Amino acid sequence: MPFVPIAVDAFVDLHSKSNPEVDPLDLRFLLNEALEARRNGETCDCGEPIWVIGSAIARHACFTCITGEAVPDGDYEIVDACRGADV
Numbered sequence: 001m002p003f004v005p006i007a008v009d010a011f012v013d014l015h016s017k018s019n020p021e022v023d024p025l026d027l028r029f030l031l032n033e034a035l036e037a038r039r040n041g042e043t044c045d046c047g048e049p050i051w052v053i054g055s056a057i058a059r060h061a062c063f064t065c066i067t068g069e070a071v072p073d074g075d076y077e078i079v080d081a082c083r084g085a086d087v
């Protein structure tokens with residue numbers, strides 16, 4: 001898994017520091033919602049599993065469809081989603 005795994009709390013702290021306009025409670029809610037969707041097997045329009053962090057910030061879609069890049073390069077993903085579908 002090429003993503004850098006990160007816990008929800010750690011990502012909320014990190015993202016809030018560089019994006020002070022974002023409400024940490026909103027972000028946490030959206031992350032948990034996206035994680036739930038991922039756990040329920042939600043996939044992107046292209047068929048790939050959704051990227052939880054990108055889905056919380058942008059829209060429910062996979063890494064490639066959100067960023068336009070083929071593979072993650074030091075990008076974060078919530079640790080529970082990195083473990084696979086059996087979380």
Ligand SMILES: [Zn+2]
Pocket residue numbers: 044045046047048061062063064065066
């Ligand atoms: Zn996609």
